[in-house]
Amino acid sequence: MAATLPQIQVSAQVRAVKFKINARLPLATNLNNNHNNGPILTLIMLSRSWKFGGLKCSYSPNGTNPEPKEKEKRLAELQTKNTGFWPRKIFKWLEGNVDDSPRIPEARGSIESFRNEAFFIPLYQLYLTFGGIFRLTFGPKSFLIVSDPTIAKHILKDNSKAYSKGILAEILDFVMGKGLIPADGELWRIRRRTIVPAVHLKYVVEMIGLFGRATDRLCKKLEAAAANGEDVEMESLFSRLTLDIIGKAVFNYEFDSLNIDTGIVKAVYIVLREAEDRSVAPIPVWEIPIWKDISPKLKKVNAALKLVNDTLDDLIAICKRMVDEEELQFHEEYINEQDPSILHFLLASGDDVSSKQLRDDLMTLLIAGHETSAAVLTWTFYLLAKEPSVMAKLQDEVDSVLGDRFPTMEDMKKLKYTTRVINESLRLYPQPPVLIRRSLEDDLLGKYPIKRDEDIFISVWNLHHCPSRWEDADKFNPERWPLDGPNPNETNQNFSYLPFGGGPRKCIGDQFATFENVVAVAMLVRRFNFQMALGAPSVEMTTGATIHTTEGLVMSVTCRTRPASNSINSDSEATPVSR
Numbered sequence: 148m149a150a151t152l153p154q155i156q157v158s159a160q161v162r163a164v165k166f167k168i169n170a171r172l173p174l175a176t177n178l179n180n181n182h183n184n185g186p187i188l189t190l191i192m193l194s195r196s197w198k199f200g201g202l203k204c205s206y207s208p209n210g211t212n213p214e215p216k217e218k219e220k221r222l223a224e225l226q227t228k229n230t231g232f233w234p235r236k237i238f239k240w241l242e243g244n245v246d247d248s249p250r251i252p253e254a255r256g257s258i259e260s261f262r263n264e265a266f267f268i269p270l271y272q273l274y275l276t277f278g279g280i281f282r283l284t285f286g287p288k289s290f291l292i293v294s295d296p297t298i299a300k301h302i303l304k305d306n307s308k309a310y311s312k313g314i315l316a317e318i319l320d321f322v323m324g325k326g327l328i329p330a331d332g333e334l335w336r337i338r339r340r341t342i343v344p345a346v347h348l349k350y351v352v353e354m355i356g357l358f359g360r361a362t363d364r365l366c367k368k369l370e371a372a373a374a375n376g377e378d379v380e381m382e383s384l385f386s387r388l389t390l391d392i393i394g395k396a397v398f399n400y401e402f403d404s405l406n407i408d409t410g411i412v413k414a415v416y417i418v419l420r421e422a423e424d425r426s427v428a429p430i431p432v433w434e435i436p437i438w439k440d441i442s443p444k445l446k447k448v449n450a451a452l453k454l455v456n457d458t459l460d461d462l463i464a465i466c467k468r469m470v471d472e473e474e475l476q477f478h479e480e481y482i483n484e485q486d487p488s489i490l491h492f493l494l495a496s497g498d499d500v501s502s503k504q505l506r507d508d509l510m511t512l513l514i515a516g517h518e519t520s521a522a523v524l525t526w527t528f529y530l531l532a533k534e535p536s537v538m539a540k541l542q543d544e545v546d547s548v549l550g551d552r553f554p555t556m557e558d559m560k561k562l563k564y565t566t567r568v569i570n571e572s573l574r575l576y577p578q579p580p581v582l583i584r585r586s587l588e589d590d591l592l593g594k595y596p597i598k599r600d601e602d603i604f605i606s607v608w609n610l611h612h613c614p615s616r617w618e619d620a621d622k623f624n625p626e627r628w629p630l631d632g633p634n635p636n637e638t639n640q641n642f643s644y645l646p647f648g649g650g651p652r653k654c655i656g657d658q659f660a661t662f663e664n665v666v667a668v669a670m671l672v673r674r675f676n677f678q679m680a681l682g683a684p685s686v687e688m689t690t691g692a693t694i695h696t697t698e699g700l701v702m703s704v705t706c707r708t709r710p711a712s713n714s715i716n717s718d719s720e721a722t723p724v725s726r
């Protein structure tokens with residue numbers, strides 16, 4: 148199973164751990180500009196200093212290199228003779244350590260090629276050796292890897308002003324510009340204040356109907372596959388489902404990608420794929436001036452980007468006309484029934500239509516809300532196929548709560564086990580698995596002082612798989628979240644669980660996404676049984692913006708005997724599911 152993590156064995160004498168790290172980093176984790184260290188990293192760490200496989204490496208837990216014996220002896224002599232004339236600083240200087248502050252444990256490595264392993268897996272192995280914060284160094288470049296909940300909270304929440312999105316903003320610039328995810332500082336504050344009100348409760352409730360209609364279209368596709376006995380590749384279907392949903396929810400555009408491959412759908416996928424490719428590219432070729440003009444791939448990307456941008460401009464113009472003509476008064480929970488999209492809300496609120504900023508924000512929402520939800524659904528169905536007892540319990544709940552109709556807001560409160568399944572899926576497969584920050588000033592992380600301009604990866608994967616925090620950490624066990632307990636989040640789990648980040652930059656679509664996933668899972672498991680298809684490629688992880696499978700999630704689908712409507716729970720007002 149892909150989530151089963153290799154454990155490293157650390158012997159007392161020699162700790163020799165050879166890690167091959169695939170530098171297919173999550174979207175936020177590219178090594179570009181001066182961070183460019185090539186595609187693959189191989190770390191070889193030896194406790195203290197030993198020769199191993201012809202390569203000499205060193206590691207010491209306080210970050211200093213072991214000194215030669217003679218020098219140590221001389222220092223010891225000097226120290227024993229110290230009568231107060233030699234200040235302590237001078238001994239430290241002779242040791243090559245000018246200040247008293249503790250040094251962050253350091254893992255040093257060399258770079259080497261190795262494919263087909265998700266980057267965060269070796270980071271997990273290093274975490275088991277080095278602990279909640281360590282420095283990962285290759286040549287002149289280093290990164291801080293944080294897997295400690297208190298330090299994560301400090302960076303994300305308590306001292307969040309001292310951190311920017313760093314390399315994430317650089318990589319995403321071509322597609323998101325200064326959109327809400329990459330933006331920092333005052334611009335981010337202004338945009339966040341403008342956009343968050345658009346995702347109000349009434350809007351989210353309205354979206355539940357949209358989630359149901361879109362999932363119903365997917366059900367029809369699956370019904371056809373089931374009738375023909377065809378296997379289905381669920382990862383790409385989930386990607387299309389969530390694209391259809393987010394297009395309609397953000398700018399009232401019907402991609403209908405589940406049914407047709409129009410030019411715009413293809414263009415969106417070209418742009419999304421490019422964003423992922425850039426996040427894992429060893430060299431930022433797109434920045435080389437001549438290459439930019441002659442590369443057929445980049446030409447294609449630019450053409451696709453132009454089509455997407457032109458379409459967004461058109462949608463903004465159409466929406467602007469609607470807003471000008473309508474007589475609705477703008478208020479806190481403003482919603483236009485014909486077009487409840489976020490774009491409509493923003494324009495009605497007086498947001499500047501001509502600005503590139505609005506387009507950047509729409510593009511950001513499209514990407515943020517599409518890949519993440521698709522990945523959650525993919526891994527949830529993979530986990531469910533592996534745990535039939537969880538699937539059976541889930542189907543029981545859905546049968547009894549939903550009966551034969553589309554889910555409503557009321558059902559969201561009742562589908563408690565379904566929600567726990569999503570909570571647990573997000574623990575095992577956090578999307579994205581790593582959060583990126585850069586320090587804007589000197590700071591203290593735990594007991595360790597750090598300088599400005601440190602690139603930091605907060606490994607949500609490590610936080611969510613920590614063996615001392617979670618019982619049977621690798622087990623898919625929705626029961627770990629009591630049904631009568633609060634919905635787990637970063638606050639009630641003390642930053643050990645960060646499915647939607649935390650602090651001021653927490654996801655603005657958390658409730659939207661949770662309901663979207665609950666509706667999709669509930670409707671799908673009510674209608675179908677899912678199994679891994681016979682002869683399907685084994686499911687392995689790889690990283691782009693989120694965790695993908697390497698070769699898709701190929702499943703066989705069979706129709707369930709439709710459960711009878713449940714008269715107690717069924718809501719006569721709610722729309723029956725179309726047949």
Ligand code: HEM
Nearest residue numbers: 327328515516519520578582646647648652654655656660
């Ligand atoms: C299951 C689906 C989703 C997951 C797992 C998810 C996860 C996250 C996480 C972890 C962050 C924090 C990133 C960081 O701190 O660096 C984030 C931020 C964000 N998310 Fe989501 N997200 C999901 C769905 C959505 C949806 C549907 C939308 C939009 C409708 C959305 C919009 C955003 C935006 C705009 C931000 C940036 C907020 C800011 O920086 O102020 N997300 N998301």
